[in-house]
Amino acid sequence: MLISNLEFLPDQKVIRHIGLVQGSSVRSKHVGRDMMAGLKNIFGGELKGYTELLHDSRIEATERMVEQAKSIGANAVLNVRFSTSSIAAGAAEIFVYGTAVEVADHE
Template identity: 45%
Template sequence: MIIVTTDFVPGKEIKEFKGLVRGSTVQSKHIGRDITSSFKTIVGGEIKAYTEMLDDARKKALERMTAEAESLGANAIIAMRLESSTVMGAASEIIAYGTAVTVE
């Protein structure tokens, strides 16, 4: 599966538009991570536990989007975007979306 953020795939011709595809996941904070991370906010620096959690969430969202595109018979996704939002105080949604297409 080719995934690009542009509206075209360089060197390829779009043959068919399959439609919008998306994948998302909602991740919540772990109480143990929260306690450890609260100490990190005092001294500053990267909160690695959250970096890893959000990285895993992005991977899940991309995998789900790709699976949806494959189910439509697409071999590429153009104009792919990633967004995040807060669902509630302790949970965030990561969503990946784009346009599924076939290219040659």
């Protein structure tokens, strides 16, 4: 499955537009991590726990989007965008969306 944030493919032809596909994931860290993050708010710096958390949930959201694209017969997702919103203290929603298309194999 090809995932790209381009609206076109430089060397491949899109033969069919199928539609919008999306995937989302809401995750939060356990209380211990939140307390560590609270400490970090005094000294400043990177919150590694949250960086990992958001990275992992982004991968999960992308996987869900890919699954949806596969189920409707696409072989590529173009114009992929990411969006993040925090919905509660220490919990964030990651949303990934794109256009499912069918591309002709080159060569």
